[in-house]
Amino acid sequence: MSIVPLLDDDNLPPASRAVFDDIRKTRNTDFVNNFWRALAHDPVLLKRTWESVKEVMAPGKLDPLVKEMIYVAVSATNNCEYCIRSHTAAARAKGMDDDMLMELLAVVGMANETNRLVNGLQVPVDDAFK
Amino acid sequence: MSIVPLLDDDNLPPASRAVFDDIRKTRNTDFVNNFWRALAHDPVLLKRTWESVKEVMAPGKLDPLVKEMIYVAVSATNNCEYCIRSHTAAARAKGMDDDMLMELLAVVGMANETNRLVNGLQVPVDDAFK
């Protein structure tokens, strides 16, 4: 059970309803996932978070699929199950297959490993990298 | 100062020298950065780490530039300065410009933010994501 109840469509504050409308229109689906239903208790937080995610994940100089994979990489590093599952699903919807997922996780694992080798040895940054 | 001295080329154990040779050949440069010079004290760890990095970061179904950006995303999440600087440099060498870096970091920041909103609210995973 979530810490605050998930709001269904009949119990939304009006300002949250407007955000839900935009989520549905932007994503072209009626489905609104639980993350937004929890945030809906606070229309200001909901609106800011949705507007931010929409802006950050939009096509830019990076491909939306690459952005989703970066989202998965961070979420796997932090071990946020909800985020791992929802953004893995989003990446798959944008074309990531299982081979690509395994390659992605191999990089995530390796980076987490070498980060700690560097920490434990306190390796000084090479001048070439400054 | 690093926790173990960085080994210069004249003080390498023979098995570490062989790994350095492969690093130079694979990267087509004489430059071997400090990370490997710290690991060089333990030829087994050096060899395994280098072979793993070489395998993981090689072109596959993901582009090497995408892999470098994922490496940066993890390292920024974990705050490993050496790893951030060295892999940002590597990503730039593969074509990442400042606009792409800013987009990358925007996703990293957003993922770290929403990971904690999800945690704090203990949002249950939607059936659609299972």
Next chain:
Amino acid sequence: MSIVPLLDDDNLPPASRAVFDDIRKTRNTDFVNNFWRALAHDPVLLKRTWESVKEVMAPGKLDPLVKEMIYVAVSATNNCEYCIRSHTAAARAKGMDDDMLMELLAVVGMANETNRLVNGLQVPVDDAFK
């Protein structure tokens, strides 16, 4: 299932029983939550942890409610479900309502985001902050 069995009142080592007595007296309730029942296997660890929590969370220059919210902020950052749920409950018992929780989590999310923007850009500390 926990890694070590949770001890019920009939199976406590005597030294752990004395700590449970103090927990009950201090909190003015018969309820002793699972965290202490797991620690009870090691009376020294139980006693030290309880005495420390009691001292740290007592009213001081910071209000006990503020302390509970800080505890939630750390636990959400680390994603410890047990700690999030138990300290959110404690904060609510001390007066935190849902609006305050959402504000708290908004700060936690923002801090986690900007922490990574700073890391990824390696922003040097301004002289004014030293």
Next chain:
Amino acid sequence: MSIVPLLDDDNLPPASRAVFDDIRKTRNTDFVNNFWRALAHDPVLLKRTWESVKEVMAPGKLDPLVKEMIYVAVSATNNCEYCIRSHTAAARAKGMDDDMLMELLAVVGMANETNRLVNGLQVPVDDAFK
């Protein structure tokens, strides 16, 4: 040295200049710290981050000083030096003295400790906390 150059006032993109104007007006000071000077390369990211921080840290149901202390708690947990120093300075400007800082850090330390005791023992959540 930061990963991207810090922009001084004479080299700002126009859209970033407008954000700097709002930072100065909102904070009633001419000083703009390095974090914003690094973000200024990307006016969209700068504007979104500034608007979000302004909204999140504004007085609400939580006191601005409490919000700053929560920011410090998260930053100390993540070990972001820049964020620890800048938000400790901000908290001090809002009234936090050394005794309050020490109490704050005592809670942060304790939470990080018990989070790991809970993890290591995999303590199940009590029904009372659900």
Next chain:
Amino acid sequence: MSIVPLLDDDNLPPASRAVFDDIRKTRNTDFVNNFWRALAHDPVLLKRTWESVKEVMAPGKLDPLVKEMIYVAVSATNNCEYCIRSHTAAARAKGMDDDMLMELLAVVGMANETNRLVNGLQVPVDDAFK
């Protein structure tokens, strides 16, 4: 449910089958745990991970039990339930009893606490430790 299906013995890619054979032979048991069954989708990742774990966890200058306890310490710090449970089981199989586990977790908790006191106070490293 895992993100990729767990492969049973009848559905292994041939290269993954060979790794499973080595896992069984090395561990002298027919049991292959779920971690390897998930990795089995990617024989290259499976083989590299297994060879690495086998090499790292083998008896060396550190005792295998000490290595398992270090694995538990890291996994409890990161809150990876699967890793905590599997490596606690492995440590127990190598001789760790409940008293030793509690001592181990007490150190893990204390280190996580003092790490954050140090962070929050930005304590400079003593010359004696450099």
Next chain:
Amino acid sequence: MSIVPLLDDDNLPPASRAVFDDIRKTRNTDFVNNFWRALAHDPVLLKRTWESVKEVMAPGKLDPLVKEMIYVAVSATNNCEYCIRSHTAAARAKGMDDDMLMELLAVVGMANETNRLVNGLQVPVDDAFK
């Protein structure tokens, strides 16, 4: 510079002086490192932290050297430079040589890697580990 000034022996609150006396007596050296000099502003926090560290790191069912190595493992995972350097120094004083350090860090790196592979794949815990 630390966030609070480091207190030299001439400026200690009396209650902190008593703790310093015990640190010196217990460790059989006149040297008191910076961590304690920062905590000395808050005699209650200083005393509790010192008593806890003394208790946790004392010989028990785990060897003090093993405890120091676990401390290093956690600190490398969290990237706390002060803690890494001070506890590596302490482990060396108790007999850890460079080969043992490299083995320790190899385990730390591997655990951090497989923790994230497990997270990213959401591997369910085997019944055998419950």
